[in-house]
Amino acid sequence: MPVARTGARVSEELRSRGVRLTAQRRLVVDLLERATRHLDAEAVYRLAHHKDPSIHRATVYRTLNTLKKHGLVDELDLMHVRGTRHYYEVRPSVLHIHLICTACGKVQEPAGRFWEGLKRRVRSQTGFRPEVVRLEMGGVCVDCQDRPPRPPGVRP
Amino acid sequence: MPVARTGARVSEELRSRGVRLTAQRRLVVDLLERATRHLDAEAVYRLAHHKDPSIHRATVYRTLNTLKKHGLVDELDLMHVRGTRHYYEVRPSVLHIHLICTACGKVQEPAGRFWEGLKRRVRSQTGFRPEVVRLEMGGVCVDCQDRPPRPPGVRP
DNA sequence: CTAACTGCAAACCTTTTGCATTGAC
DNA sequence: GTCAATGCAAAAGGTTTGCAGTTAG
Numbered sequence: 001m002p003v004a005r006t007g008a009r010v011s012e013e014l015r016s017r018g019v020r021l022t023a024q025r026r027l028v029v030d031l032l033e034r035a036t037r038h039l040d041a042e043a044v045y046r047l048a049h050h051k052d053p054s055i056h057r058a059t060v061y062r063t064l065n066t067l068k069k070h071g072l073v074d075e076l077d078l079m080h081v082r083g084t085r086h087y088y089e090v091r092p093s094v095l096h097i098h099l100i101c102t103a104c105g106k107v108q109e110p111a112g113r114f115w116e117g118l119k120r121r122v123r124s125q126t127g128f129r130p131e132v133v134r135l136e137m138g139g140v141c142v143d144c145q146d147r148p149p150r151p152p153g154v155r156p
Numbered sequence: 157m158p159v160a161r162t163g164a165r166v167s168e169e170l171r172s173r174g175v176r177l178t179a180q181r182r183l184v185v186d187l188l189e190r191a192t193r194h195l196d197a198e199a200v201y202r203l204a205h206h207k208d209p210s211i212h213r214a215t216v217y218r219t220l221n222t223l224k225k226h227g228l229v230d231e232l233d234l235m236h237v238r239g240t241r242h243y244y245e246v247r248p249s250v251l252h253i254h255l256i257c258t259a260c261g262k263v264q265e266p267a268g269r270f271w272e273g274l275k276r277r278v279r280s281q282t283g284f285r286p287e288v289v290r291l292e293m294g295g296v297c298v299d300c301q302d303r304p305p306r307p308p309g310v311r312p
Numbered sequence: 313c314t315a316a317c318t319g320c321a322a323a324c325c326t327t328t329t330g331c332a333t334t335g336a337c
Numbered sequence: 338g339t340c341a342a343t344g345c346a347a348a349a350g351g352t353t354t355g356c357a358g359t360t361a362g
Contacts, residue, residue, distance in 0.1 A: 020336055020341060041326075056344045061327060063342095077233060079288060084352075085326070099284045110282055119293070126266055127298035128255045132235060135291045137275070142283035176316060176361055197351080212319045217352060240327075241351065 010072050010090060017070060024048070024055050028063045029090075032073060038087040038107060064088055071131065079138040081105055095119070097135040103144035166228050166246060173226060180204070180211050184219045185246075188229060194243040194263060220244055227287065235294040237261055251275070253291040259300035 010029045015021055031047050032039065039047070045060040067073040068088075076087045079100045095118070096111035119130045166185045171177055187203050188195065195203070201216045223229040224244075232243045235256045251274070252267035275286045 022336070022342065024343075054344080058328080058345080059343055065328095075236065079290065080231065083325090097278075099278065099282065099286070101284075102287070108282065108284060110278070114277065118291070121270065122253075122255065122266070122293060126255065126264065127301075128257075128264060128293070128295055129297075129301060130255070130293040130295040131258070132294040133291075134235065134293070135274070135289075137278060137284070137286040137290070138288040139284055139286040141285075145283075145285060178317065178361070180318070210319080214320080214353075215318060218317085221353095239350085 010067070013072055014067075014070065019066060019070070023052070024059050025063050025066070027052055027055065028060060029067070032067075032088060032090050035089070038076065038078065038089060040085040040087050042085065044088065074132065074134070076134065076136065078107060079136050081138065095133060097137070099137050099139065099141070101141035101144055102138050103140055103147070106141055106143075108141065166223070169228055170223075170226065175222065175226070179208070180215050181219050181222070183208055183211065184216060185223070188223075188244060188246050191245070194232065194234065194245060196241040196243050198241070200244065230288060230290070232290065232292065234263060235292050237294065251289055253293070255293050255295065255297070257297035257300055258294050259296055259303070262297055262299075264297065 010033065011021060011026065014025070014029075019025075027048050028044060031044055041057075041061055041064055044064065045055075045057050048055045048060055064073065064075075068075055072091060073088045074091050076089065076098060077085075078087055078098060079102075081100050081102055082105060092111070094111050095115045096109045097115050099108040099110070100106075101108075115133075115135065118135070119133055122128055122130050166189065167177060167182065170181070170185075175181075183204050184200060187200055197213075197217055197220055200220065201211075201213050204211045204216060220229065220231075224231055228247060229244045230247050232245065232254060233241075234243055234254060235258075237256045237258055238261060248267070250267050251271045252265045253271050255264040255266070256262075257264075271289075271291065274291070275289055278284055278286050
């Protein structure tokens, strides 16, 4: 979702791992690659269903799980600021973190070498071999720090 | 759950915020403070119900939400290694991270100054004011790196 | 005394699963 | 042709909610 992504990377990765490339999977992968915001399973389903009304919710869930299992997408929950659902993003080549504003719901994704270093640090300090990293922080974004606190309930 | 915790801290904090200190809340807080492993809502309920059979699941959920809202407990999902549920821990004074082994399910919690620095770094680099930090990594713990990969399904 | 909290039961929402059928390789 | 993947419908979690009765402050 954040940095630009090389088009067919995911599909090729799947193919090379012997996962069958069905029309439905292609569609889901395509949607995730083009997404400009974080999509939960239902959102993926709605978008997919719009393009191919025959696709079933269960297929979307199964596909997301497949992609996750193969490390091609990461699952987030954005600190549950928007509820219990899970969000998905194609795993980027450079690690980034998620800052979720509890006031306006905005999600920022600063990327950088520093976060990359976390993995190495854990490995050398504990021996643990990290494969998936999830760093999320809830708090107040710059804009909302200026804004007077708005009454809870109404959110953009 | 990780570092030792000052007994009445949470209760006092609640009291000072004008949240009514009912027997049920005291019980839940007490259980969380004494916990030696990560508890999900159902586990909290079972333990609570054992001590006070009249307590209701809904009350446990409501209490956990109250505590979370006031920043007294943190919610984790431990990378969903054990399913979709959420785990709760009393917010420790010193930030720690969670390393979840995808092979054996073990959770490690290295604490330290370094992780504390993440908050400051985000703040100074982006202006975002972090309140809750969640850093979880899925991967393989030292023990399981030596062990031959065991057939999936059977877990300790 | 009164607003806040609880127990209860039902609803809700998200995700998973068994089965017959379809389709990728 | 074969085995994996899909659509479908039903179930399984996990969590929330409206309401009437209870209780902390």
